[in-house]
Amino acid sequence: MRRLLFVLPLLTLALMAGFFAWSLTSGRDPASIGSVAAGRPAPKLDLPALRPGDPPLTDADLRTGKPVIVNFFASWCTPCLAEHPLFTRLGEREGAAIVGIAWKNKRDDALPWLKKLGDPYKLAGLDLDGKTGLDWGLSGVPETYLIDGSGIVRRHFRGPITERDLNETILPFLKGAVK
Amino acid sequence: MIGARLFMFLSPLGERLGEGVRRPLTLPLPLAGERSLRRMLCLLVLLFALPALAVEPAEVLQDRALETRAREIGRSLRCVVCQNQSIDDSSAEVARDMRRAVRERLTAGDSDGDIFAFMVARYGDYVLLKPPFRAGTLVLWLGAPLLLLVAGGALLVAARRSRAQPVAAPKPLDEEERRRLDALLKD
Numbered sequence: 001m002r003r004l005l006f007v008l009p010l011l012t013l014a015l016m017a018g019f020f021a022w023s024l025t026s027g028r029d030p031a032s033i034g035s036v037a038a039g040r041p042a043p044k045l046d047l048p049a050l051r052p053g054d055p056p057l058t059d060a061d062l063r064t065g066k067p068v069i070v071n072f073f074a075s076w077c078t079p080c081l082a083e084h085p086l087f088t089r090l091g092e093r094e095g096a097a098i099v100g101i102a103w104k105n106k107r108d109d110a111l112p113w114l115k116k117l118g119d120p121y122k123l124a125g126l127d128l129d130g131k132t133g134l135d136w137g138l139s140g141v142p143e144t145y146l147i148d149g150s151g152i153v154r155r156h157f158r159g160p161i162t163e164r165d166l167n168e169t170i171l172p173f174l175k176g177a178v179k
Numbered sequence: 180m181i182g183a184r185l186f187m188f189l190s191p192l193g194e195r196l197g198e199g200v201r202r203p204l205t206l207p208l209p210l211a212g213e214r215s216l217r218r219m220l221c222l223l224v225l226l227f228a229l230p231a232l233a234v235e236p237a238e239v240l241q242d243r244a245l246e247t248r249a250r251e252i253g254r255s256l257r258c259v260v261c262q263n264q265s266i267d268d269s270s271a272e273v274a275r276d277m278r279r280a281v282r283e284r285l286t287a288g289d290s291d292g293d294i295f296a297f298m299v300a301r302y303g304d305y306v307l308l309k310p311p312f313r314a315g316t317l318v319l320w321l322g323a324p325l326l327l328l329v330a331g332g333a334l335l336v337a338a339r340r341s342r343a344q345p346v347a348a349p350k351p352l353d354e355e356e357r358r359r360l361d362a363l364l365k366d
Binding site for chain 1: 259260262272273276277280299300301302303305
């Protein structure tokens with residue numbers, strides 16, 4: 001009993017050290033708020049088109065039998081600027097079907113932004129009041145959803161996508177390797 | 180300029196410091212008189228005013244009962260981009276959208292439970308400031324009381340044991356010790 005009491009502080013230390021080591025190495029992000037979108041059917045999509053003359057966006061655009069990438073962005077958002085070249089690459093080089101949704105962004109701001117940087121979106125919608133964003137569980141911009149051919153969300157990225165996300169998740173997903 | 184007049188202080192000696200001269204909280208003295216005291220009270224009230232809610236006037240519902248419910252719901256919904264603020268306390272874009280959604284659902288006749296379910300369906304349990312009681316949150320809910328029980332139990336056992344073995348009475352001093360004690364006491 002007495003010996004156990006002596007070991008107790010050491011045991012506590014070992015337990016804490018183990019937890020800290022795991023926290024540092026497992027890639028766990030305590031600031032992550034998680035997402036409930038993955039594994040569920042894509043939320044409702046019913047938005048006016050961003051580009052004048054285009055048809056409005058509907059649920060059918062997400063159930064084409066082919067993978068779709070949905071990207072919420074805004075011209076006022078700096079991380080969106082950072083991830084933009086990756087979408088250009090996905091759209092132009094990989095031929096991915098990307099749906100862009102301008103969130104809380106006026107058409108007069110979003111269109112010049114896309115004109116300046118290049119428009120990688122196959123379809124583009126406008127969510128001026130953020131109602132669609134709320135239905136999608138959006139916390140801000142940029143956020144990106146990978147949706148499979150049957151309209152099920154497979155991944156939800158909060159924040160800008162990175163080169164690593166592109167190589168390890170998005171490209172395999174487009175090839176049908178990620179379920 | 181009401182603001183400037185409010186800051187017209189009297190120093191502890193009673194002389195006027197003039198408009199706009201700020202002193203770090205001077206206490207009102209009897210010399211200061213009743214008018215200044217009232218000013219001071221006004222200032223104190225301003226100093227200790229509670230932080231305002233982020234709910235904007237344009238968002239407030241006409242129906243008082245519904246608005247009260249909206250406030251209650253808003254207080255227990257977490258703003259998803261501010262770690263530990265309710266949506267009523269946060270001025271973030273998303274928080275505003277969520278407040279608006281709460282009011283829209285209320286006006287449409289949803290129950291409080293429906294609205295919480297609506298938010299959880301979109302943002303998960305994270306959106307609830309009070310986490311639900313289920314297998315995954317068992318440690319969260321029961322960890323602290325359990326620890327208290329264990330610690331209390333250990334304390335009780337320790338107390339019992341020390342009572343069961345009373346400290347042995349000290350041996351009476353022997354001849355040598357008594358002589359040393361006497362010598363010490365004499366000094």
